[in-house]
Amino acid sequence: MRGTLNKELVIRLLKYRRILTQLKSLGFEKVFSNNLGDAIGVAPALVRKDFSLLVLGGNKRGGYNIDYLSEQLGLILGKTNEQKIIILGMGKIGTAIAQYKGFLQGDFEVAAGFDVRPVGLPESLSLKVYPIEELAAFCNANSIQVAILAVPEEVATESHKLLKDSGIRGILNFTPVELKTTPNCIIHNINIGVEIENLFFQVIRNGLSGA
Amino acid sequence: MRGTLNKELVIRLLKYRRILTQLKSLGFEKVFSNNLGDAIGVAPALVRKDFSLLVLGGNKRGGYNIDYLSEQLGLILGKTNEQKIIILGMGKIGTAIAQYKGFLQGDFEVAAGFDVRPVGLPESLSLKVYPIEELAAFCNANSIQVAILAVPEEVATESHKLLKDSGIRGILNFTPVELKTTPNCIIHNINIGVEIENLFFQVIRNGLSGA
DNA sequence: TAGATTGTTAATCGATTAACAATC
DNA sequence: TAGATTGTTAATCGATTAACAATC
Numbered sequence: 038m039r040g041t042l043n044k045e046l047v048i049r050l051l052k053y054r055r056i057l058t059q060l061k062s063l064g065f066e067k068v069f070s071n072n073l074g075d076a077i078g079v080a081p082a083l084v085r086k087d088f089s090l091l092v093l094g095g096n097k098r099g100g101y102n103i104d105y106l107s108e109q110l111g112l113i114l115g116k117t118n119e120q121k122i123i124i125l126g127m128g129k130i131g132t133a134i135a136q137y138k139g140f141l142q143g144d145f146e147v148a149a150g151f152d153v154r155p156v157g158l159p160e161s162l163s164l165k166v167y168p169i170e171e172l173a174a175f176c177n178a179n180s181i182q183v184a185i186l187a188v189p190e191e192v193a194t195e196s197h198k199l200l201k202d203s204g205i206r207g208i209l210n211f212t213p214v215e216l217k218t219t220p221n222c223i224i225h226n227i228n229i230g231v232e233i234e235n236l237f238f239q240v241i242r243n244g245l246s247g248a
Numbered sequence: 249m250r251g252t253l254n255k256e257l258v259i260r261l262l263k264y265r266r267i268l269t270q271l272k273s274l275g276f277e278k279v280f281s282n283n284l285g286d287a288i289g290v291a292p293a294l295v296r297k298d299f300s301l302l303v304l305g306g307n308k309r310g311g312y313n314i315d316y317l318s319e320q321l322g323l324i325l326g327k328t329n330e331q332k333i334i335i336l337g338m339g340k341i342g343t344a345i346a347q348y349k350g351f352l353q354g355d356f357e358v359a360a361g362f363d364v365r366p367v368g369l370p371e372s373l374s375l376k377v378y379p380i381e382e383l384a385a386f387c388n389a390n391s392i393q394v395a396i397l398a399v400p401e402e403v404a405t406e407s408h409k410l411l412k413d414s415g416i417r418g419i420l421n422f423t424p425v426e427l428k429t430t431p432n433c434i435i436h437n438i439n440i441g442v443e444i445e446n447l448f449f450q451v452i453r454n455g456l457s458g459a
Numbered sequence: 460t461a462g463a464t465t466g467t468t469a470a471t472c473g474a475t476t477a478a479c480a481a482t483c
Numbered sequence: 484t485a486g487a488t489t490g491t492t493a494a495t496c497g498a499t500t501a502a503c504a505a506t507c
Contacts, residue, residue, distance in 0.1 A: 042453070043473085043474085044446075044450075045474075045475095046474095047446055047449050047450070048442065048446060051442050051445050051446060051449075052426070052442065055424075055442070069487095069488070069489095070488075070489075071488090076426070077426065078426075078428065079475080079476095080475065080476050080477085081476095081488095081489095082475080082476055082477070082478090082490095082491095083474090083475060083476075085488090085489060085490060085491085086475085086476095086490085086491080088489095088490090089489085089490055089491075094489085094490090095488080095489055095490085096483070096488080096489075097481075097482045097483040097487080097488055097489050097490085098482080098483045098486085098487055098488055098489080099483080099487095099488085099489095100488070100489085101489090114445070114449060115448070115449065115452060120448055122444060128344075129343065129344035129347050129348070130344045130345075130348065132340065132344070133339075133340035133341045133343070133344035134341075134440065136340050137340075137341065137440060137441075138400060138401060139401065139423070139424040139439070139440060139441045140440070140441055140444075145444060145445070145448065182448075182451050183444065183447050183448055183451060185444075189349060190349065190350065206451040206454065206455065207447040207448070207450060207451035207454075208447075209440075209443055209444060209447055212350070213266075213350040215263070215287070215288065215289075217289065221454075223447065223450050223451055223454060225443055225446070225447055227438060227443070228350070229345065229348060229350060229351070229420070230348075230350045230351055231259065231262050231263065231266070232420055232436055232438070233333060233351075233356060233394065233396075233420060234262050234325070234356070235255075235258055235259060235262060235436070236394050236418040236419075236420055236434065236436055237326070237331050237356065237393075237394055237418070238258050238262075238325060238326065239255075239258070239418060239434050240393050240394060240417040240418035240434055241326060242253070243417065243418075243432075243434060244393075244417065254497085254498085256498075256499095257498095280463095280464070280465090281464075281465075282464090290499080290500095291499065291500050291501085292464095292465095292500095293466095293467095293499080293500055293501070293502090294498090294499060294500075296464090296465060296466060296467085297466085297467080297499085297500095299465095299466090300465085300466055300467070305465085305466090306464080306465055306466085307464080307465075307507070308463080308464055308465050308466085308505075308506050308507040309462085309463055309464055309465080309506080309507045310464085310465095310507080311464070311465085312465090462507105463506100463507090464505105464506090464507085465504105465505085465506080465507090466503105466504090466505080466506100467502100467503090467504090467505095468501105468502090468503090468504095469500105469501090469502085469503105470499105470500085470501075470502090471498105471499080471500070471501085472497105472498090472499075472500085473496105473497095473498090473499100474495105474496090474497090474498100475494105475495080475496075475497100476493105476494085476495070476496085477492105477493090477494075477495085478491100478492090478493085478494090479490105479491090479492090479493105480489105480490090480491085480492095481488105481489085481490080481491095482487100482488090482489080482490100483486105483487090483488085483489090
């Protein structure tokens with residue numbers, strides 16, 4: 038059954054989990070499908086369908102129990118508490134991501150950074166940056182499976198190869214080079230430049246039909 | 249007709265354009281639908297359908313003319329050369345994005361940064377950071393329509409409101425708070441934490457079925 | 460001509476939503 | 484009971500792909 042969880046569904050489940058955590062911290066105990074639908078921008082029916090698919094039941098009048106949902110989603114999505122990632126390329130972007138506050142919500146940790154040359158990090162950050170030569174050994178020793186790629190465009194392709202050779206199974210790619218998912222390494226590309234261009238296009242289009 | 253350009257299609261067109269630019273710089277003159285399909289990860293038929301929809305013809309045996317495609321896509325997508333964006337929140341992420349090399353490909357420019365307090369930037373960067381109070385005036389004076397939001401989570405919501413009040417029509421949101429698109433302000437959310445969690449899930453799932 | 464590629468239609472696939480019966 | 488919400492089915496919507504005729 039879990040094999041049927043598609044990408045969109047997993048994204049929704051991750052978002053549900055985050056919202057449930059927030060609701061819980063506000064002291065809520067129950068939530069309705071339309072609350073969750075509003076929060077992540079889908080129809081209430083889809084929320085119910087998602088939970089139905091996962092055999093997570095609610096109460097016909099009382100909605101869903103937040104603690105229960107939270108716990109079950111944790112089981113399905115897996116605890117990422119002890120998951121560790123590495124960052125290849127500790128330039129501006131890599132360093133910024135390493136210090137990204139939003140990561141504190143997600144229950145994973147940046148284990149180390151790697152770069153061709155030593156990088157000066159603030160003392161406050163308990164993160165070490167190693168030379169690239171140590172990447173494979175480090176990943177093996179620490180069972181690292183997921184990496185963020187934040188190197189300059191020119192070395193994106195060779196860095197990609199290096200990560201695969203180091204046993205990395207998933208890469209969040211911030212370089213403008215569009216990398217391809219292969220059977221044993223999943224790629225998610227985030228191309229900020231394309232995102233901005235896309236936004237410009239949508240805004241200009243939107244302007245024509247709007248006020 | 250242009251009103252029918254949906255989000256996925258626009259993304260593909262932006263990617264085609266980037267690839268065509270690269271091919272042109274390599275001295276290529278012709279390209280086939282399967283080349284472009286491979287490059288962006290879709291079926292060749294979809295590439296042909298896209299061009300067909302835009303009335304961009306190819307040659308039954310000789311493929312598509314790169315110069316022509318490039319030029320036409322430029323007309324459809326619009327020149328973003330003189331487009332300017334601003335960045336609200338010049339912490340680590342904002343500062344890193346301001347210096348993002350990948351932006352050099354995209355033909356737009358970061359006009360200014362804004363923050364609650366002065367930020368020290370490298371001299372090499374010809375970018376000024378202004379106090380938040382000047383945001384609305386600056387956006388008006390310079391007709392800024394698109395912004396990157398990179399403030400801390402705690403002030404994401406109020407910053408969002410500030411941007412809308414400053415006449416911003418499109419926001420690329422890097423905070424973990426999921427903002428909602430409204431009729432006169434388009435939001436694209438990039439939640440790095442969720443992206444990483446998603447990658448972990450996919451990798452673990454993938455591991456079960458793989459080697 | 461033979462071969463290759465476009466252009467286009469029909470089929471497929473899949474996700475989302477609308478609607479409503481079930482029921483607490 | 485009346486009202487509200489779940490759970491589920493059927494309908495809708497839309498994007499992608501397969502397949503092939505047209506044709507250079």
